[in-house]
Amino acid sequence: xxxxxxxxxxxxxxxxxxxxxxxxxxxxxxxxxxxxxxxxxxxxxxxxxxxxxxxxxxxxxxxxxxxxxxxxxxxxxxxxxxxxxxxxxxxxxxxxxxxxxxxxxxxxxxxxxxxxxxxxxxxxxxxxxxxxxxxxxxxxxxxxxxxxxxxxxxxxxxxxxxxxxxxxxxxxxxxxxxxxxxxxxxxxxxxxxxxxxxxxxxxxxxxxxxxxxxxxxxxxxxxxxxxxxxxxxxxxxxxxxxxxxxxxxxxxxxxxxxxxxxxxxxxxxxxxxxxx
Amino acid sequence: xxxxxxxxxxxxxxxxxxxxxxxxxxxxxxxxxxxxxxxxxxxxxxxxxxxxxxxxxxxxxxxxxxxxxxxxxxxxxxxxxxxxxxxxxxxxxxxxxxxxxxxxxxxxxxxxxxxxxxxxxxxxxxxxxxxxxxxxxxxxxxxxxxxxxxxxxxxxxxxxxxxxxxxxxxxxxxxxxxxxxxxxxxxxxxxxxxxxxxxxxxxxxxxxxxxxxxxxxxxxxxxxxxxxxxxxxxxxxxxxxxxxxxxxxxxxxxxxxxxxxxxxxxxxxxxxxxxxxxxxxxxxxxxxxxxxxxxxxxxxxxx
Numbered sequence: 347x348x349x350x351x352x353x354x355x356x357x358x359x360x361x362x363x364x365x366x367x368x369x370x371x372x373x374x375x376x377x378x379x380x381x382x383x384x385x386x387x388x389x390x391x392x393x394x395x396x397x398x399x400x401x402x403x404x405x406x407x408x409x410x411x412x413x414x415x416x417x418x419x420x421x422x423x424x425x426x427x428x429x430x431x432x433x434x435x436x437x438x439x440x441x442x443x444x445x446x447x448x449x450x451x452x453x454x455x456x457x458x459x460x461x462x463x464x465x466x467x468x469x470x471x472x473x474x475x476x477x478x479x480x481x482x483x484x485x486x487x488x489x490x491x492x493x494x495x496x497x498x499x500x501x502x503x504x505x506x507x508x509x510x511x512x513x514x515x516x517x518x519x520x521x522x523x524x525x526x527x528x529x530x531x532x533x534x535x536x537x538x539x540x541x542x543x544x545x546x547x548x549x550x551x552x553x554x555x556x557x558x559x560x561x562x563x564x565x566x567x568x569x570x571x572x573x574x575x576x577x578x579x580x581x582x583x584x585x586x587x588x589x590x591x592x593x594x595x596x597x598x599x600x601x602x603x604x605x606x607x608x609x610x611x612x613x614x615x616x617x618x619x620x621x622x
Numbered sequence: 623x624x625x626x627x628x629x630x631x632x633x634x635x636x637x638x639x640x641x642x643x644x645x646x647x648x649x650x651x652x653x654x655x656x657x658x659x660x661x662x663x664x665x666x667x668x669x670x671x672x673x674x675x676x677x678x679x680x681x682x683x684x685x686x687x688x689x690x691x692x693x694x695x696x697x698x699x700x701x702x703x704x705x706x707x708x709x710x711x712x713x714x715x716x717x718x719x720x721x722x723x724x725x726x727x728x729x730x731x732x733x734x735x736x737x738x739x740x741x742x743x744x745x746x747x748x749x750x751x752x753x754x755x756x757x758x759x760x761x762x763x764x765x766x767x768x769x770x771x772x773x774x775x776x777x778x779x780x781x782x783x784x785x786x787x788x789x790x791x792x793x794x795x796x797x798x799x800x801x802x803x804x805x806x807x808x809x810x811x812x813x814x815x816x817x818x819x820x821x822x823x824x825x826x827x828x829x830x831x832x833x834x835x836x837x838x839x840x841x842x843x844x845x846x847x848x849x850x851x852x853x854x855x856x857x858x859x860x861x862x863x864x865x866x867x868x869x870x871x872x873x874x875x876x877x878x879x880x881x882x883x884x885x886x887x888x889x890x891x892x893x894x895x896x897x898x899x900x901x902x903x904x905x906x907x908x909x910x911x912x913x914x915x916x917x918x919x920x921x922x923x924x925x
Contacts (some may be wrong), residue, residue, distance in 0.1 A: 355658055356730070356731070356754075359726060359730045360731065360734050363663055363730045363744060364737075364738070366723060366742075367737065368829040369743075370741060370742050370745050370801075371744060373753070373757055373760055373797075374744065374745055374748065376767055377752070377755070377756045377761065378805050380759070389764065389765030389770075393770040393774070405759055435641050435644060438637035438638075438640070439638045439640070439642070441637060442633070442635070442636075442637035443638065447636030448634070454638065456913055458641075459913075460909045461649045461886050465877050466860070467858075467860065467881040468653075468656050468901060469648070469649070469650075469653075469656075470885075471887075471894060471898065472651070472655040472659075474651060493739030495644060495645070496648070498644060498645055498648075499645055500640055505904070506800075519693065550700075555749065556747070556750065557749075559860055559865075573752075576752060576755060587765055588757050593755070594723050597752055598749065598752050601680070604749070605743065605744065606740060606744070611740075
């Protein structure tokens with residue numbers, strides 16, 4: 347009897363969990379479906395869910411009309427560029443914090459993280475003026491610099507938590523076996539640090555790819571990445587749901603793929619380690 | 623925690639310096655610049671763009687001028703709106719719903735849990751512009767999916783973005799951020815020894831009793847962390863702009879959007895900077911409180 351009740355309860359909970367998952371994912375799913383509809387079908391009432399004439403027309407139109415791939419390429423350059431530059435600056439810092447911690451290391455780290463809590467709108471004004479004066483507005487270089495700077499605290503912090511998990515005893519053991527410092531770094535530490543660096547890289551590429559506030563305000567047509575492109579696409583001459591859905595779907599596809607590969611690391615990084 | 627020495631302390635300090643300087647420069651320089659500009663009448667264009675004049679506290683007095691403080695489009699109005707926004711979408715929406723979801727996920731088989739988590743996280747990591755558009759397409763009066771579905775079942779259409787803009791951004795932000803609270807609570811529940819719940823099962827406790835008497839009290843610390851973080855994020859969130867542009871009228875002009883409008887639509891940098899300073903001070907208070915709690919809970923981090 348008790349078992350029957352708990353089985354029934356379990357089924358109920360399972361159905362509820364699925365329903366919630368579906369409800370939350372619905373807007374995304376709908377966007378993806380709409381991207382395969384014609385404009386007329388996209389706003390038809392009642393809406394058609396799966397039974398419509400699937401078409402790829404929107405995807406080709408978006409590319410022809412607004413040179414989608416240039417924005418895609420901008421996104422790639424900006425997110426990869428800022429991530430690699432960030433790693434270059436952050437790896438030594440995190441390394442030093444993890445392996446040669448001083449009295450103030452924790453404070454420096456927390457201070458860096460706390461800068462992420464300042465409102466970007468306040469920082470935007472001076473950055474905008476500086477960029478205008480030195481000619482960095484609407485350049486990929488400018489965006490790479492800004493995104494590197496805003497994400498640097500997270501990169502440092504994430505690398506630090508990964509490096510800290512590398513056990514010191516292994517190094518001692520290696521040294522006992524006669525390994526030189528150079529050999530330790532190449533053969534012992536590097537292999538252990540690479541997964542952490544890879545996760546950080548992935549997370550930061552996603553963050554930079556998604557970034558919309560800075561890219562919207564610091565770029566115009568020339569160097570706009572996908573996020574800014576989509577935002578501009580929706581405003582001027584009325585909305586084209588199906589085409590915008592196609593553009594959106596192409597913009598989120600890399601994120602969904604990267605994200606599902608690295609779900610756990612992603613969550614850890616995005617929540618400042620509040621979730622492990 | 624003794625660390626095997628890989629670097630001399632001096633080299634260690636040298637390694638941190640570039641990152642420290644860059645983060646510092648990016649935060650401290652704009653910080654003082656904003657404070658300075660907030661005492662001037664600098665604009666983006668025109669005569670005062672190049673030769674701003676010192677105006678003392680004029681910008682601040684304008685923000686806090688008592689007889690207009692709470693008028694729509696004024697600082698006080700946005701502040702009150704932001705507080706309501708935080709209350710409904712972060713505390714009642716994200717935290718409560720996230721808690722319910724996390725608890726629900728403790729009761730379901732592993733594969734279902736993994737699947738639901740994946741989907742929820744999927745919705746959470748997508749770019750804001752895409753999310754904003756997806757919601758716009760869902761709620762729009764003419765071609766919106768929601769109205770289409772209401773038609774199909776014979777219910778009246780609603781002009782959601784025009785008639786209920788505040789509730790639209792509340793639901794939107796709840797939807798957007800619930801995943802975070804859910805994941806945080808999820809991992810918190812997972813850290814409770816299963817034997818506690820098994821003992822309660824033997825005693826015949828209901829799910830609600832287990833939640834109230836075991837689950838919730840044991841993750842109290844995580845709840846505090848969560849509440850502070852989501853309050854701070856929601857306080858600064860700019861995404862509603864993508865959905866409503868702060869309108870109609872000023873009905874969804876939360877503080878971040880208000881600052882943005884004053885500085886980049888009205889081009890009044892001086893006043894915008896003054897708002898920026900006030901907002902930064904509020905944030906600083908949040909951040910200090912958060913760091914204090916984080917430090918108290920575990921020596922050494924937000925974990």
